[in-house]
Amino acid sequence: MVSSTEHSQTDEDRAAVENAAPEAVATPNDSDAELARIEDRWRRAVADLDNLRKRYARELDRERTTERSRVAGAWLPVVDNLERAIAHAGDQSDAVVEGVRSILGQALQVLDQLGYPRDVESGVPFDPQRHEVVGVVEHGDSPPGTVVEVLRPGYGQGSNQLRPASVVVSRREE
Amino acid sequence: MVSSTEHSQTDEDRAAVENAAPEAVATPNDSDAELARIEDRWRRAVADLDNLRKRYARELDRERTTERSRVAGAWLPVVDNLERAIAHAGDQSDAVVEGVRSILGQALQVLDQLGYPRDVESGVPFDPQRHEVVGVVEHGDSPPGTVVEVLRPGYGQGSNQLRPASVVVSRREE
Numbered sequence: 118m119v120s121s122t123e124h125s126q127t128d129e130d131r132a133a134v135e136n137a138a139p140e141a142v143a144t145p146n147d148s149d150a151e152l153a154r155i156e157d158r159w160r161r162a163v164a165d166l167d168n169l170r171k172r173y174a175r176e177l178d179r180e181r182t183t184e185r186s187r188v189a190g191a192w193l194p195v196v197d198n199l200e201r202a203i204a205h206a207g208d209q210s211d212a213v214v215e216g217v218r219s220i221l222g223q224a225l226q227v228l229d230q231l232g233y234p235r236d237v238e239s240g241v242p243f244d245p246q247r248h249e250v251v252g253v254v255e256h257g258d259s260p261p262g263t264v265v266e267v268l269r270p271g272y273g274q275g276s277n278q279l280r281p282a283s284v285v286v287s288r289r290e291e
Numbered sequence: 292m293v294s295s296t297e298h299s300q301t302d303e304d305r306a307a308v309e310n311a312a313p314e315a316v317a318t319p320n321d322s323d324a325e326l327a328r329i330e331d332r333w334r335r336a337v338a339d340l341d342n343l344r345k346r347y348a349r350e351l352d353r354e355r356t357t358e359r360s361r362v363a364g365a366w367l368p369v370v371d372n373l374e375r376a377i378a379h380a381g382d383q384s385d386a387v388v389e390g391v392r393s394i395l396g397q398a399l400q401v402l403d404q405l406g407y408p409r410d411v412e413s414g415v416p417f418d419p420q421r422h423e424v425v426g427v428v429e430h431g432d433s434p435p436g437t438v439v440e441v442l443r444p445g446y447g448q449g450s451n452q453l454r455p456a457s458v459v460v461s462r463r464e465e
Contacts, residue, residue, distance in 0.1 A: 159333030
């Protein structure tokens, strides 16, 4: 997707340059009109230059963000497996299990510092922006449409999201 | 470093636009010279536009690479700790230790797929591009200047390196 966007923008640039390309040189007897024409083209080229610079600044920023989420997202399966290893250990407590717990904490800190805080909040109203429903249950204690359990944590928030939290919600009233 | 580079290049762009800015409008009696001047400025603006486009294409590529290595590098302490946990477990073998071994394998695969293969090769000649010497030993079996032990793996290769391998080399002949 990113590369196709780049491609079409490169084409735009080329079009901008081509639109500004010289036509046949005017005869001297109409040099005032020619001057106005050339001056107009020059002004347009300067304006294009300015627009291009602004557009690329935005694009650089977007590329950085895209690459950041791509690379950080590649680590989520590793983080999920650290969680699973700890869950499987249950009450077992030895140096290795303690080590794994501390490594998970470190991994979550890396994600947080990259701008993707963990989302495991339950008891909040369902929000399609941050939650993916994987189950619906009767749950007398919660108002309908409440997150009653997070089965898989989400990471990130708002437009800066690696993935939504997979949640179980209480049934809405029929 | 990246942001200061961007800043100076933005200034360059601005300077290019300002250099091309209109001066006082010429009187009609010298319109041929004026035409030539404006036409020259217009051509320079078009050339700047083209250069800017090429430069930003390179810059986009560099920004992606920089962001990739920054984000991937943030995970190396996590990977190192997985290795340490396994080393501490020694001969201990239970579900958790096996789990950690498999998670380490997964993490190394993520790094490899991002373009940073692990470097733990010993028995090769010392190479300042990929090795950082942390110890020198007498080692009768190896020619002088050979990597006899890798204490901490390196990741990546050539210009695409996250960090060099920390190695012990055999003493060079005096």
